[in-house]
Amino acid sequence: MKIARGFLKPCFIVAGIATVLAAVIGGITSGATAAWAAPAGVALAALGFAGSVWAIALAEKFDLRLTLPMALITYSVKLALVLTLLTIVNSAVPNALLPFAYGIIGGAVAWLATQVVWAYKAKIPYIELDQRS
Structure with a gap:
């Protein structure tokens, strides 16, 4: 999993x-509120994806069969967290909801696109090779 x-x-x-782009675009299009809300959404998406990777890698150390349940658990937790944060943002600063949501979407698209390009270029063996000296 280390290679992956x-x-x-x-x-x-x-x-x-x-x-940075979200902060600039948010600030230009919607003002100061969007200048912090959009990058916060991008950061939330990035941390959510990274948290999933780390949780699944931890589960793999114990047993490979735990990776799918851990992936499903982390997905559920992330979904609940995002919905909770969207609700909090909506009630605390209603003007920030749309930029925050756009930031989450933009962060997810950026992360997933980068991961797809990396996976396409990566040389990951389909079988585990022995480490011979």
């Missing part, structure tokens, strides 16, 4: 760029 987690660094780099 190599996408984290490029994904975080792209998420950082997307965060």
Whole structure:
């Protein structure tokens, strides 16, 4: 799994760029509220994806069969967390809801696109090879 987690660094780099772009675009289009809400959404998406990777990698250390249940659990927790945060943002700062949601969507698209490009270029063997000296 260590080889398969190599996408984290490029994904975080792209998420950082997307965060800056979200702040600039949000600030230009919708003002100061969007300038913090949109990048917060991007950060939430990036941290959610990274948290899933780390949780699944931890489950794999115990038993490979635990990876699917852990993936489903982390997905459920992330979905509940996002819905809760959207509700909180809507009640606290209603103007920030749309930029925050756009940031989440933009962050997810940026992360997943980077991961797809990385997976396409990666040389991951389909079988485990012995480490011979």
